[in-house]
Amino acid sequence: MPSLIVPLLFADAVLPEDPASRFIRLLTVFLLAMWVGFEVITKVPQRLHTPLTSGSNAISGITAVGAIVVAGALTTGAGTLLGFLAVVLAMINVAGGFVVTHRMLEMFQPKKK
Amino acid sequence: MSSQAWINLAYLTASMLFIVAFKLMTGPRTAVKGNYLGAAGMAIAILAACFEKPVMQSVAAQGAWPLVMLGLAGVIGGVIGAVMAIKYPMTGMPQMVALLNGFGGAASTLVAGAELWNATAAAKAASAPLPAWTQFAIATALTGLIGAVTFWGSLVAFGKLEELPQFKKAWTDPNRHWINLGLAVTTLLLIWGVCANPSSNLLFWLLVIVGSALGCTLTMPIGGADMPVVICLLNSYSGLAAAAAGFVIDNSVLVIAGSLVGASGLILTAIMCQAMNRSLAGVLFGGLGTTAVANADDVYAGKVKSASAEEIAMVLEGAERVVIVPGYGLAVAQAQHAVRELANALEKRGTTVEYAIHPVAGRMPGHMNVLLAEADIPYEKLREMDDINPTFPETDVAIVIGANDVVNPAARTDPKSPIAGMPILDVDKAKTVVVVKRSLSPGFAGIPNPLFAADNTLMYFADGKKAILDLTAALSK
Numbered sequence: 001m002p003s004l005i006v007p008l009l010f011a012d013a014v015l016p017e018d019p020a021s022r023f024i025r026l027l028t029v030f031l032l033a034m035w036v037g038f039e040v041i042t043k044v045p046q047r048l049h050t051p052l053t054s055g056s057n058a059i060s061g062i063t064a065v066g067a068i069v070v071a072g073a074l075t076t077g078a079g080t081l082l083g084f085l086a087v088v089l090a091m092i093n094v095a096g097g098f099v100v101t102h103r104m105l106e107m108f109q110p111k112k113k
Numbered sequence: 114m115s116s117q118a119w120i121n122l123a124y125l126t127a128s129m130l131f132i133v134a135f136k137l138m139t140g141p142r143t144a145v146k147g148n149y150l151g152a153a154g155m156a157i158a159i160l161a162a163c164f165e166k167p168v169m170q171s172v173a174a175q176g177a178w179p180l181v182m183l184g185l186a187g188v189i190g191g192v193i194g195a196v197m198a199i200k201y202p203m204t205g206m207p208q209m210v211a212l213l214n215g216f217g218g219a220a221s222t223l224v225a226g227a228e229l230w231n232a233t234a235a236a237k238a239a240s241a242p243l244p245a246w247t248q249f250a251i252a253t254a255l256t257g258l259i260g261a262v263t264f265w266g267s268l269v270a271f272g273k274l275e276e277l278p279q280f281k282k283a284w285t286d287p288n289r290h291w292i293n294l295g296l297a298v299t300t301l302l303l304i305w306g307v308c309a310n311p312s313s314n315l316l317f318w319l320l321v322i323v324g325s326a327l328g329c330t331l332t333m334p335i336g337g338a339d340m341p342v343v344i345c346l347l348n349s350y351s352g353l354a355a356a357a358a359g360f361v362i363d364n365s366v367l368v369i370a371g372s373l374v375g376a377s378g379l380i381l382t383a384i385m386c387q388a389m390n391r392s393l394a395g396v397l398f399g400g401l402g403t404t405a406v407a408n409a410d411d412v413y414a415g416k417v418k419s420a421s422a423e424e425i426a427m428v429l430e431g432a433e434r435v436v437i438v439p440g441y442g443l444a445v446a447q448a449q450h451a452v453r454e455l456a457n458a459l460e461k462r463g464t465t466v467e468y469a470i471h472p473v474a475g476r477m478p479g480h481m482n483v484l485l486a487e488a489d490i491p492y493e494k495l496r497e498m499d500d501i502n503p504t505f506p507e508t509d510v511a512i513v514i515g516a517n518d519v520v521n522p523a524a525r526t527d528p529k530s531p532i533a534g535m536p537i538l539d540v541d542k543a544k545t546v547v548v549v550k551r552s553l554s555p556g557f558a559g560i561p562n563p564l565f566a567a568d569n570t571l572m573y574f575a576d577g578k579k580a581i582l583d584l585t586a587a588l589s590k
Contacts, residue, residue, distance in 0.1 A: 048138055056373070074171040109141075
């Protein structure tokens with residue numbers, strides 16, 4: 001009976017979160033993700049450092065998510081304009097980053113001749 | 114499940130895909146898949162963002178127009194980014210990555226600025242000022258600052274790497290430390306101001322302006338060979354700016370992706386510094402020390418042997434094992450395809466050819482690997498420093514093209530040298546060393562290289578590309 005279980009499982013999620021708990025939750029996420037990042041990236045060999053730099057550069061375009069939320073809310077004219085510009089810039093970062101990384105990685109593939 | 118829960122689930126999926134993407138970056142073959150997964154994660158996160166409550170509310174009030182606007186912005190940015198990435202020549206990759214990185218930082222600053230503008234407007238309407246020293250206020254200040262430093266620092270790095278005339282000379286004004294200190298103090302005061310008084314948009318934008326100036330003044334003094342460190346550091350900053358933006362809008366996918374990038378950039382920065390035996394502070398504020406530098410004339414006088422293409426071809430004819438050592442000069446001379454031709458000619462004669470790659474050769478991490486891969490040189494032949502150093506004594510000929518400081522034996526032998534202790538490629542241990550170079554001019558460290566005067570070294574003074582082409586022609590005769 002999922003319709004019964006799901007509300008039970010997530011019942012406490014509707015309670016408001018106090019600011020300190022919210023901050024600690026995000027800080028937990030931040031520190032754990034940093035840790036995962038350190039662990040994973042130390043294993044990348046030197047020859048892939050350039051694609052790693054450009055690939056991670058593309059991922060830093062994640063700020064597009066924030067830009068979309070603030071631009072799409074249409075709260076104030078200036079806020080929307082700034083958000084619109086942020087979406088454009090973040091998308092340049094995202095699209096350019098992934099395409100450049102792909103171009104570089106293609107060169108590392110054995111050539112079919 | 115509420116719609117917000119589905120959105121959060123999408124963010125969680127995106128975050129997992131980013132981690133797997135990084136994980137797959139450890140191998141050249143799996144890395145392509147990793148890049149696809151990263152792009153897929155980004156697409157999921159971006160689509161999910163379009164369903165966030167604030168966007169849906171404005172859609173409910175005003176129809177499809179907000180989504181059209183977002184789509185338009187996305188298409189404009191996406192097309193510009195993709196066209197730049199496809200059109201830009203492969204040799205310009207370091208500056209291309211710097212530029213894209215800067216845009217990410219600028220976007221984070223604008224997100225913080227827009228959020229603050231909306232929040233202050235709402236606070237004014239409710240005539241209740243925004244509370245001081247909240248997560249929102251602190252994170253907004255930090256996002257604005259880090260994003261601005263990233264953007265302007267990246268633009269200066271772009272200018273330097275593109276070798277624009279304005280950036281030809283590193284900024285070495287003796288007062289720069291005071292200027293930086295002044296800007297840093299102003300920055301701290303403004304951060305305090307924004308946190309204590311978040312209802313002021315003016316203070317935020319002042320902070321952004323001062324951060325912009327700081328981004329420029331911190332990057333301008335940094336010279337050529339230190340660029341890999343700067344690129345890594347700016348990369349890290351753009352991630353941290355995104356993570357800080359995540360604290361502004363209370364969004365975990367921004368925090369996760371941003372901190373992954375931040376960690377990756379910090380690790381690469383540490384690796385680059387280690388490979389130069391320098392501290393991060395030394396790279397950022399130092400410039401190389403000017404301790405007792407051996408006089409170039411004493412080192413070179415009467416000991417440098419210059420050779421012609423024909424003479425070197427004769428040495429190469431008898432070689433069983435040749436190691437090619439590329440440096441930034443190879444990228445400048447665009448000689449990677451010529452090097453490939455030379456290696457082909459040698460391999461046709463039964464000679465083993467390998468490439469020794471120093472971690473900081475070039476202008477960005479791993480620069481030489483990408484350059485040689487562009488010329489179809491299989492990556493199995495590109496060997497890392499620790500891996501290839503023990504094999505130099507069994508190497509008949511080491512050919513150094515456009516590298517200098519990374520093969521300077523003074524790092525090993527002279528404890529007073531400014532580069533003492535820096536890990537180098539031990540090419541001097543090869544039976545014969547051929548150095549292709551335009552002149553005896555020093556490298557970035559500004560010190561003479563005893564390798565050029567060694568008994569087993571032949572200097573071949575010429576432009577890198579022409580030299581290699583002539584050598585290949587002489588060998589094929």
